[in-house]
Amino acid sequence: MKHEADPEDALPPSSPQAVGGEAVFRGKATINDVARLAKVSKKTVSRVINESPFVKQKTRDAIKAVIAELGFTPDPQARALAxxxxxxxxxxxxxxxxxxxxxxxxxxxxxxxxxxxxxxxxxxxxxxxxxxxxxxxxxxxxxxxxxxxxxxxxxxxxxxxxxxxxxxxxxxxxxxxxxxxxRMIRTLDGDGGAAAGRHLAELGHRHIAHIHGPLSFRSTHERRGGFERALAEASLVLLPEMAVEGGYTFDGGVVAAEQLLAQPAPPKAIFAGNDEMATGAYVAVRRAGFRIPEDISIVGFDDTPIAGRLWPALTTVRLPIxxxxxxxxxxxxxxxxxMTAKKFITFSPEIVVRGSTAAPSAN
Amino acid sequence: MKHEADPEDALPPSSPQAVGGEAVFRGKATINDVARLAKVSKKTVSRVINESPFVKQKTRDAIKAVIAELGFTPDPQARALAxxxxxxxxxxxxxxxxxxxxxxxxxxxxxxxxxxxxxxxxxxxxxxxxxxxxxxxxxxxxxxxxxxxxxxxxxxxxxxxxxxxxxxxxxxxxxxxxxxxxRMIRTLDGDGGAAAGRHLAELGHRHIAHIHGPLSFRSTHERRGGFERALAEASLVLLPEMAVEGGYTFDGGVVAAEQLLAQPAPPKAIFAGNDEMATGAYVAVRRAGFRIPEDISIVGFDDTPIAGRLWPALTTVRLPIxxxxxxxxxxxxxxxxxMTAKKFITFSPEIVVRGSTAAPSAN
DNA sequence: TTCGAAAATGTCACCGGTGTCAATCCTTAT
DNA sequence: ATAAGGATTGACACCGGTGACATTTTCGAA
Structure with a gap:
């Protein structure tokens, strides 16, 4: 209470429903109410609301006090209109x-x-x-x-x-x-793909396949590019017939994996471009009678919640979505x-090793 | 074009940027522009916008023509404010x-x-x-x-x-x-629970368990109630120790299922109150070394997409969410x-039989 | 033809803020 | 003490609609 009540000037918010004193839900106060009580123009109140630097500290404090007292919040629609x-x-x-x-x-x-x-x-x-x-x-x-x-x-x-x-x-x-x-949020999908490739290579895999997303998605190429790079570092190559598109969908993953498994020399490890397709691969692999990870290792991408819900849990590349x-x-x-906005913020994916990958069986 | 252009009256939308004729993106027309061109008051235009029945058909048509010509759309913010x-x-x-x-x-x-x-x-x-x-x-x-x-x-x-x-x-x-x-959308969860119970009973199951949601959710009771009713019709009962809470979450489902399997006489079939918990049950069941559905049948509820992505696919009760x-x-x-709004709309769940349920093994 | 009620349309203030620009208030340099 | 010039604050129109109510049409009945 920084000011004495002025019977003519300091009426409570326009609404006449002057309930007993400190009613909390009295019909929302407006900028006019604040201005009247603070004895300033509504424009100055507007300045305070908008953090304008051209308001004297003392004035600002007084107005803020009134705002708090009234529980005033500016009307988004009115602001939007103006x-x-x-x-x-x-x-x-x-x-x-x-x-x-x-x-x-x-x-x-x-x-x-x-x-x-x-x-x-x-x-x-x-x-x-x-x-x-x-x-x-x-x-x-x-x-x-x-x-x-x-x-x-x-x-x-x-x-x-x-x-x-x-x-x-x-x-x-x-x-x-x-x-x-x-401005953008940038993810280093290439690094993620590389991490997946490195992980499989380090486990000792050599017969490796990839189920990628639609070619129209840039991420498809990034992920695959990084993956192949890592394989190359381990002196491995992704054979053309070992790369199949799965459309980033579950069903696409199933079909793609089936295609891979039907080949004369089926892969021992599959890197799927996202978890959704990896989940599809689980189904196809099991339908074909293989075990995960004993017979075939699978790696996904994204680390969506489903990754942890599969059995065995999916090894995947985590993106902090x-x-x-x-x-x-x-x-x-x-x-x-x-504020001066930064143009870019970059996020690096990291591999999360769970139960779906293991060293290839002796065979 | 229903009116001849009037040099003084029929100016294009306020913005002076009269580009070559039919520019599509001329600074958005307002209700005033429409009113001026249609030679009526803005209030009448407002009436047309709001489908007021008190506008003469002829006037309405004329205004609608202008609106179309100008590509006018009322401003949501202004309307909201007013x-x-x-x-x-x-x-x-x-x-x-x-x-x-x-x-x-x-x-x-x-x-x-x-x-x-x-x-x-x-x-x-x-x-x-x-x-x-x-x-x-x-x-x-x-x-x-x-x-x-x-x-x-x-x-x-x-x-x-x-x-x-x-x-x-x-x-x-x-x-x-x-x-x-x-007003509400009402789902008959009880019927869904009953369908699950009936399905398991018809398959010949007798050792049946239930993983339910939080007691604070009404659906928990509905689903369980219907389930028990169906069991009763098949002269079966849900033993107290065969009903465990799983919190409607994946993790809760894992824990609940583990608890059920640890009992002296573990169940041969589990009805989980939602797919999320059913998915958790999959994990626990497999960890314990059982097969689905050969050793243990599992039924979920909701038929969320994950149901079809599990292996085997989850038999569940579908709600048309x-x-x-x-x-x-x-x-x-x-x-x-x-319009006179209906107070209630009811949706009935229906069971979707997939691969996670089968007759109990001879054992 | 005339009158009155219903139908159609218009007037005008106002919703609750912001932009523009003018007015007033302090300081600081003479 | 005094003018210059920046710091504060205020006046006022306007954003694009809608509500309440007044006014004008319209049309069948008398």
């Missing part, structure tokens, strides 16, 4: 793995907690010819503060181009440097805080 | 299963597609004492059009009570009739369209 910018962060995604999606979401939500920003979901079907237009119209209408694009949406250059035209900030999560410049989501959101918000 | 109601649908969730969460999200997004509504995520930790307050403050600030509460948030009566006080619509997804009246999410959103939006 600024032509909402408090929404859009997650534009098309990733087929639920585990991945949920982890990213959690990460973003972690970072958004305590801020005024909200996470809105915006699925994107890159197969549809109008997918870019849809996102543009979403932006035009809802004026999101920013967007977060995980793979594979992040690799969509036409989209990135359109985004640069449009009036939005965005952060991409991807495994490669992308043509269009923008949740942290990446969090970092992406933080990067996006930094602009808001006027 | 109506004190945003176009956000909040998903308040705490469900630990990513599969479940993603499915619900997809369902909601299916229903929201093409509307002006956006889905915002609002995780809720029921363990925190202020979880209700947080949601209240979210509502006060963002004025969501409505909320969707899947289990277990849906079973939180204090929250429902608070929501009734607050100015929000909401739809709950739950397995039981809840105390607080509200995505459709439920969609139905929940539709129910919420019906108010918007002024």
């Amino acid at each position: 600024r032509r910018k909402s408090f929404l962060i859009g997650l534009v995604f098309d990733n087929p793995s639920p585990q991945y999606v949920v982890s990213i979401q959690r990460g973003i939500l972690d970072a958004l907690e305590g801020t005024d920003f909200q996470l809105v979901l915006h699925p994107c079907d890159r197969a549809k010819p109008d997918h870019v237009a849809r996102i543009q119209s979403f932006i035009q209408q809802h004026k999101p503060f920013g967007l977060i694009l995980p793979p594979s949406v992040s690799e969509d250059e036409p989209l990135a181009l359109a985004l640069n035209e449009a009036d939005v900030d965005y952060v991409r999560i991807a495994s490669v440097e992308l043509d269009t410049p923008s 949740r942290e990446m989501g969090s970092a992406a959101a933080t990067l996006l918000l930094q602009t808001a805080e006027g | 109506r004190r109601k945003s176009f956000l649908i909040g998903l308040v969730f705490d469900n630990p299963s990513p599969q479940y969460v993603v499915s619900i999200q997809r369902g909601i997004l299916d229903a929201l597609e093409g509307t002006d509504f956006q889905l915002v995520l609002h995780p809720c930790d029921r363990a925190k004492p202020d979880h209700v307050a947080r949601i209240q403050s979210f509502i006060q600030q963002h004025k969501p059009f409505g909320l969707i509460l899947p289990p277990s948030v849906s079973e939180d009566e204090p929250l429902a009570l608070a929501l009734n006080e607050a100015d929000v619509d909401y739809v709950r997804i739950a397995s039981v009739e809840l105390d607080t009246p509200s 995505r459709e439920m999410g969609s139905a929940a959103a539709t129910l919420l939006l019906q108010t918007a369209e002024g």
